[in-house]
Amino acid sequence: MRGRALDLVFGLVLAAAASLYAATIYVVFFRAPIEARMGIVQKIFYFHVPSAYSMYLGATACFIGSVGYLARPNDLWDGLGRAGAEVAVAFGTMVLVSGPLWAAKAWGFYWTWDPRLTTALLSVLIYVAYLVLRGFAGDGEGERKFAAALGILGAANLPIIHFSVQKWGGQHPAVITGKGGGLHHPDMKLALTLSFFAFTFFVISLLWVRTRQKMLQSRIDRAEQDMVDLGVFDEEPAQ
Amino acid sequence: MMNQPQPSATPNITSFEAQAGAPIPEQHSGVKLLVTAYIAFWLIAMTFVLVTWLRQRGLANKVDELERALDRAESKSQANDDRLAETIVKDRPKSAQD
Numbered sequence: 001m002r003g004r005a006l007d008l009v010f011g012l013v014l015a016a017a018a019s020l021y022a023a024t025i026y027v028v029f030f031r032a033p034i035e036a037r038m039g040i041v042q043k044i045f046y047f048h049v050p051s052a053y054s055m056y057l058g059a060t061a062c063f064i065g066s067v068g069y070l071a072r073p074n075d076l077w078d079g080l081g082r083a084g085a086e087v088a089v090a091f092g093t094m095v096l097v098s099g100p101l102w103a104a105k106a107w108g109f110y111w112t113w114d115p116r117l118t119t120a121l122l123s124v125l126i127y128v129a130y131l132v133l134r135g136f137a138g139d140g141e142g143e144r145k146f147a148a149a150l151g152i153l154g155a156a157n158l159p160i161i162h163f164s165v166q167k168w169g170g171q172h173p174a175v176i177t178g179k180g181g182g183l184h185h186p187d188m189k190l191a192l193t194l195s196f197f198a199f200t201f202f203v204i205s206l207l208w209v210r211t212r213q214k215m216l217q218s219r220i221d222r223a224e225q226d227m228v229d230l231g232v233f234d235e236e237p238a239q
Numbered sequence: 240m241m242n243q244p245q246p247s248a249t250p251n252i253t254s255f256e257a258q259a260g261a262p263i264p265e266q267h268s269g270v271k272l273l274v275t276a277y278i279a280f281w282l283i284a285m286t287f288v289l290v291t292w293l294r295q296r297g298l299a300n301k302v303d304e305l306e307r308a309l310d311r312a313e314s315k316s317q318a319n320d321d322r323l324a325e326t327i328v329k330d331r332p333k334s335a336q337d
Contacts, residue, residue: 041269044276051280090287097283098276104267202284209291213298220301227305232312 014205020198027191041105044098046191050199051094052120056162057203058087059127059155066151069144078144079214081151083207085130088154091203092124107171115164116172123161126154139221 028046035042065081099117100110111117130150137143164170183189227233 039269041272043273047277047280086287090283094280094283097279101272101276101279105269105272206287206291209295213291213294216298217294220298220305223305224301227308233305233308 010205010208013201013208017198017201017205020194020201024191024194024198027187027194031187032191033185033187038106041102044102046195048095048098048102049192050195051091051098053196054091054199054203055088055095055120055123056158057200058084058089058091058207059123059158060084061207062088062127062130062151063155066148066155069148070152073141073144075215075218076211078148078218079211080207081148082131082134082214083210085127085134085151085154086210087203087206088127089124089131090206091199092120092127095120096124103171112171114170114172115168116161116170119157119161119164123154123157126150126157130154139218 024046028043032043032046034040062081062084065077065079065084068077069081099120103112104110130147133143133147133150137146164172183192224233
C-alpha cells in the first residue's frame with residue numbers, strides 16, 4: 001500500500017517535471033524577448049543557471065547521504081550519496097558545456113580561469129572522483145566511508161563557488177543577488193521561474209530512482225552472496 | 240575549445256541581464272551556440288535517463304537469474320528427497336511394505 005502511494009507520488013513528480021519543461025521551452029522560445037545586446041544566445045541562461053542550481057541540489061543530496069552514512073551506515077544513506085554525486089556530475093557537465101557557449105558570444109572566448117569557473121570545474125571533478133571511487137574500488141564498508149568523506153569535502157566547495165564572484169570578482173556574472181536576478185521583462189522572469197521548478201522536479205525524480213536502484217542493488221548483492229555461501233548459486237557476485 | 244582570453248576583443252559583459260549599448264559584433268553565430276547548448280543539455284539528460292533505464296533492466300535480469308538459481312536448487316533438492324524416499328521404501332522389509 002505504502003509502495004503504491006510512493007509510486008503514485010513519483011509519477012506525479014515526473015509528470016510535473018515533464019509539463020514544466022514543456023511550459024519552459026514554450027516561454028523561453030516563444031514569449032521571452034530576445035535580449036538586445038547579447039541576442040538569442042542569452043536564452044542559454046534559462047537552462048544554464050537552473051543546471052547550476054541542480055548541481056547544488058545533487059551535491060546537497062550527496063552531502064546529506066554522506067553525513068547520514070557516517071552517522072548511521074545503511075543502504076538508504078549510501079544510495080542517496082551516490083545518486084547525489086551522479087546528479088551533480090550530470091548537471092555540472094551541463095553547466096560546463098553551456099557556460100562556455102554563452103561566453104563565446106558574451107565574452108569573445110570560451111573559457112578563462114575565472115574563480116567561479118575554476119571552482120565549478122573543481123567541484124565537478126570532486127564528484128567524478130567520488131563516482132570513480134565507487135565504481136572501481138568495490139562496495140565494501142571502507143570504500144563507502146571513504147566516499148562519504150569525499151562527499152562531505154565536495155559540499156564544502158559549494159559556498160566557495162557561490163560566493164567566489166562577490167569575493168574575488170572575475171568575469172562571471174553574479175546571477176542571483178539580493179537585488180534579484182536582473183531580469184526586467186516579466187516573461188524573462190517567468191521563463192526562469194518555470195525552468196527552476198522544472199529542474200527541481202526532474203532532479204527529485206532522478207534522485208529518487210537512482211537511490212532506490214542503489215538500495216535494490218545492495219539487497220540483490222547480499223542475496224547473491226548468501227546464495228553463494230549456501231551453495232545455491234555458483235558464481236561469485238561481481239563487485 | 241578552451242581558447243585563451245583576448246582582452247582587446249572582449250566585450251565586457253559581467254551580467255546575464257538586459258544590457259544597454261550596442262549589440263556585440265557577430266564573432267560566433269548566436270543561433271549555432273544556442274542550438275549546440277540545448278542539444279548538449281538534452282543529450283546529457285537523456286544519457287542519464289538511458290543509463291538509469293539500462294541499470295534497471297540489469298537489476299531485473301539479476302533478479303531473474305537468482306530466481307532461476309533458486310528454482311534449480313529447489314528441483315535438485317526435490318529430486319534428492321524423492322530418491323531418498325524411494326531408497327527408504329526399497330530397503331524396508333517386505334512385510335512392512337504390505
